[in-house]
Amino acid sequence: MNTTARTQHKGQVTIPTRVRRQAGLKQGDLVNFTVQRGKILITPQLVIDRSQFPTADDEYTPAQRKIVDARLAEGLADIKAGWTYGPFKTAHEMIAHMKAQVKKRAATKKRKSVRS
Numbered sequence: 001m002n003t004t005a006r007t008q009h010k011g012q013v014t015i016p017t018r019v020r021r022q023a024g025l026k027q028g029d030l031v032n033f034t035v036q037r038g039k040i041l042i043t044p045q046l047v048i049d050r051s052q053f054p055t056a057d058d059e060y061t062p063a064q065r066k067i068v069d070a071r072l073a074e075g076l077a078d079i080k081a082g083w084t085y086g087p088f089k090t091a092h093e094m095i096a097h098m099k100a101q102v103k104k105r106a107a108t109k110k111r112k113s114v115r116s
Contacts, residue, residue, distance in 0.1 A: 015042070 003016045015025065023044055025031070030045040060068060078084065088094040 001018065001022070003019055005013050005016060007013055015023075020026075025044055030047055032043045032045050034041045034043070085097060086094065088097065
């Protein structure tokens, strides 16, 4: 599509309706201007309206927040009690640790079944 518009007072240019529709531009949208090899490039800019997204405070209902807080407290208690593993320097190191734990549990089960 090739469309021409006239430069107005203070350099203002009206973007033709057809071009705005094709670009998905609406009133109040932001556009970015760059000059490349003597041509002006107008690019629509995406702006995120943060007011449309919930904050941590209103993300959950009070009942859900109570459950989340209880689970976080439980997890922190586990950490304080030392019921954690790691830190691991690599994923391979973590996998090796997990495999060793599986072997340990399997050996414990065998000993318990032999005693019975």
